[in-house]
Amino acid sequence: xxxxxxxxxxxxxxxxxxxxxxxxxxxIVPIWLLLVNATRSTTEIQQGISFLPSTHLxxxxxxxxxxxxxxxxxxxxxxxxxxxxxxxxxxxxxLTAYALVVYEFKGKEFFNNFVIVLVLxxxxxxxxxxxxxxxxxxxxxxxxxxxLPTIANxxxxxxxxxxxxxxxxxxLIDAARIDGASEIGIFHRIMMPLAIPGAATFGIFAFVFSWxxxxxxxxxxxxxxxxxxxxxxxxLRGDVYRTEYGAIYVGLAITIVxxxxxxxxxxxxxxxxxxMGAVRE
Amino acid sequence: MGLFRIRxxxxxxxxxxxxxxxxxxxxxYPLYNTFALSLTSTTLMNAxxxxxxxxxxxxxxxxxxxxxxxxxNTWLLWLLNFTPQIGIALLLSAWFTNARLKIKAVGIWRAxxxxxxxxxxxxxxxxxxxxxxxxGPVNQAIVRLGFVDEAVHFLQKVSxxxxxxxxxxxxxxxxxxxxxxxxxxxxxxxxxxxxxMVDGATGPQMFGRITLPLLKPIxxxxxxxxLVGGMQMFDIPFLLTDQRGGPSSSIMTNNILMYxxxxxxxxxxGAASSVGVLVFIMxxxxxxxxxxxxxxxxxxxxxxxxxxxLRPLRTQIPQVKAQE
Numbered sequence: 001x002x003x004x005x006x007x008x009x010x011x012x013x014x015x016x017x018x019x020x021x022x023x024x025x026x027x028i029v030p031i032w033l034l035l036v037n038a039t040r041s042t043t044e045i046q047q048g049i050s051f052l053p054s055t056h057l058x059x060x061x062x063x064x065x066x067x068x069x070x071x072x073x074x075x076x077x078x079x080x081x082x083x084x085x086x087x088x089x090x091x092x093x094x095l096t097a098y099a100l101v102v103y104e105f106k107g108k109e110f111f112n113n114f115v116i117v118l119v120l121x122x123x124x125x126x127x128x129x130x131x132x133x134x135x136x137x138x139x140x141x142x143x144x145x146x147x148l149p150t151i152a153n154x155x156x157x158x159x160x161x162x163x164x165x166x167x168x169x170x171x172l173i174d175a176a177r178i179d180g181a182s183e184i185g186i187f188h189r190i191m192m193p194l195a196i197p198g199a200a201t202f203g204i205f206a207f208v209f210s211w212x213x214x215x216x217x218x219x220x221x222x223x224x225x226x227x228x229x230x231x232x233x234x235x236l237r238g239d240v241y242r243t244e245y246g247a248i249y250v251g252l253a254i255t256i257v258x259x260x261x262x263x264x265x266x267x268x269x270x271x272x273x274x275x276m277g278a279v280r281e
Numbered sequence: 282m283g284l285f286r287i288r289x290x291x292x293x294x295x296x297x298x299x300x301x302x303x304x305x306x307x308x309x310y311p312l313y314n315t316f317a318l319s320l321t322s323t324t325l326m327n328a329x330x331x332x333x334x335x336x337x338x339x340x341x342x343x344x345x346x347x348x349x350x351x352x353x354n355t356w357l358l359w360l361l362n363f364t365p366q367i368g369i370a371l372l373l374s375a376w377f378t379n380a381r382l383k384i385k386a387v388g389i390w391r392a393x394x395x396x397x398x399x400x401x402x403x404x405x406x407x408x409x410x411x412x413x414x415x416x417g418p419v420n421q422a423i424v425r426l427g428f429v430d431e432a433v434h435f436l437q438k439v440s441x442x443x444x445x446x447x448x449x450x451x452x453x454x455x456x457x458x459x460x461x462x463x464x465x466x467x468x469x470x471x472x473x474x475x476x477x478m479v480d481g482a483t484g485p486q487m488f489g490r491i492t493l494p495l496l497k498p499i500x501x502x503x504x505x506x507x508l509v510g511g512m513q514m515f516d517i518p519f520l521l522t523d524q525r526g527g528p529s530s531s532i533m534t535n536n537i538l539m540y541x542x543x544x545x546x547x548x549x550x551g552a553a554s555s556v557g558v559l560v561f562i563m564x565x566x567x568x569x570x571x572x573x574x575x576x577x578x579x580x581x582x583x584x585x586x587x588x589x590x591l592r593p594l595r596t597q598i599p600q601v602k603a604q605e
Contacts, residue, residue, distance in 0.1 A: 009382070013384075016376050016382065020373075020384075022395060023373075024390070024393055027393055027394055027397060027456070028393065029398075033408075033418065037418075046416065048422070049421060049422055065551065091339070092300060095297075096296060096299070099292070099296030099297045103296070104289065104290055105290035105293035106290070111297065117569075118308075120565075120572075122509050122510055122512060122564045122565065124317040124513045124515070124536065125315070125513060126314075126557060126561070127315075127539075127557065128550055128553045129310075129311040129313070129314030129315030130314070130315075130540065131543075131550075132318060132550055133311050148303070148307060151299055151303030151307070152302075152303030156418065176572075183292045184292075187296070200546075212399075212401040212402060215515050215522075215536070219540075219543070229401070229403075230401055230402075230403035233401065233403040233407055235519055236407060237407060237410065248407070249411070252407055252408055255400075256401060256404055256514050259400060259401070263392075263396060263399055268392075268393045271388070271393075271395060274460045274461060274464075275460055275463075
């Protein structure tokens with residue numbers, strides 16, 4: 001490399017790696033502190049910062065459970081809502097996307113553009129109208145109000161379209177039609193199985209989104225036994241736990257450990273999926 | 282054959298029907314309902330006796346310093362986290378994609394920088410609350426190291442509360458922005474850089490003259506999606522302090538104000554809706570305006586070129602996956 005002298009380039013490299021390490025510490029240290037503090041007793045936490053885990057995880061968990069917050073219940077509530085939302089949103093998004101890629105019909109171009117505009121619409125701002133409407137249907141404090149709206153997920157349609165467009169599917173469809181398969185049968189038995197990698201990637205995003213969603217659940221769900229995890233996290237700040245730091249950190253850790261595990265296993269797909277959802281015209 | 286075509290197009294309609302119904306029932310009607318409620322005096326108590334009051338809710342909002350403060354806060358918190366976010370993301374993307382620098386383990390750096398984005402915002406807010414509270418670890422550390430004599434009430438200080446919200450938002454989103462911008466860079470035809478290198482262009486020159494102009498569509502996308510998200514900012518500022526956007530309403534955002542009206546003892550649904558409506562209009566106008574404005578400013582021929590350069594983006598994606 002003749003244009004940058006070697007020394008200068010090496011100095012630049014040292015600088016870059018320094019910046020990267022600083023950013024990495026900023027990223028990791030708060031999360032690490034959370035996990036470590038979940039294993040330390042309240043006394044230890046009060047004595048100062050440590051980056052090394054301690055041995056009080058089980059004890060902290062017991063204190064957490066003894067104060068009336070049922071995180072297992074919250075965990076299974078969140079799991080139910082997130083799994084149901086994920087299945088529904090992936091299925092209907094990919095069905096819609098498949099129709100847009102495979103069939104020609106009047107109004108398709110309009111619908112395509114409409115989906116793109118929908119991605120940009122700030123949906124949370126209609127929450128009050130949504131709440132009042134759900135209330136008139138008797139669906140507040142009901143998971144249906146969190147799960148059913150995911151049928152129409154514009155970002156999912158966009159993602160599914162990108163995925164189907166990247167697959168060479170026309171020959172397969174033609175072959176299946178000659179064999180007498182029905183159109184919906186082709187989608188269910190041939191296309192969805194082939195699209196599983198894409199569906200799984202988008203499914204992870206849909207799951208994380210639902211799992212982390214605080215605002216909608218906070219507005220719509222009112223019974224304590226139906227609280228999802230982010231709602232319970234918010235109650236951890238209450239008076240009952242004021243001085244039980246170890247227990248609070250365990251409660252916080254429970255909300256992120258499943259996500260950390262999923263990410264450790266599938267980070268490659270997740271990272272490539274972000275680019276896939278974003279790169280558009 | 283004609284019959285076959287009709288059959289196929291019918292399936293197109295059948296397959297998109299659930300989406301359309303879902304959108305009408307759970308998207309469009311609630312939006313309409315929010316607009317309708319914003320013109321009434323509806324509260325949680327008077328659902329049956331609510332009256333049509335025209336634009337009174339809006340008049341009240343515009344006369345209310347609190348509402349203006351919410352709008353200002355939201356823009357401030359968003360702009361101050363977005364600017365460093367896009368700046369650092371561009372810098373990292375330039376470094377990561379520079380063939381001469383050969384930065385190692387790019388995939389791992391990116392994956393780690395993105396991690397905070399996946400974590401529950403409610404948990405992150407609670408985490409930073411406990412880190413920065415009076416008896417929290419940050420105070421312990423700075424007292425022990427002798428930076429201050431006495432622990433600081435961080436979360437009661439306007440500047441600290443704002444900086445924390447800005448930092449957390451930045452922390453959660455810069456990794457994602459890096460990934461998106463790098464995908465955009467990966468789609469720029471390599472021969473442009475090769476030609477520039479033959480002409481003796483430096484790394485910064487190539488970044489300024491080739492990468493940045495061709496990234497424009499991606500940058501608009503990042504800008505608009507971040508704006509739309511930022512205008513609805515809720516979880517972090519709501520849960521970081523007193524659930525009212527304190528201290529002194531310094532981190533009270535649009536959505537926090539909307540929630541406060543909704544959850545007030547009377548449950549002012551009409552007034553809360555009017556906040557939603559105004560912010561909805563503001564955000565949509567600005568977002569679609571940027572889209573339109575940015576597209577229209579480039580000459581038609583240039584636009585064609587950009588579209589062409591965008592097309593390879595799609596085919597490039599599987600390669601992004603393969604590179605890691």
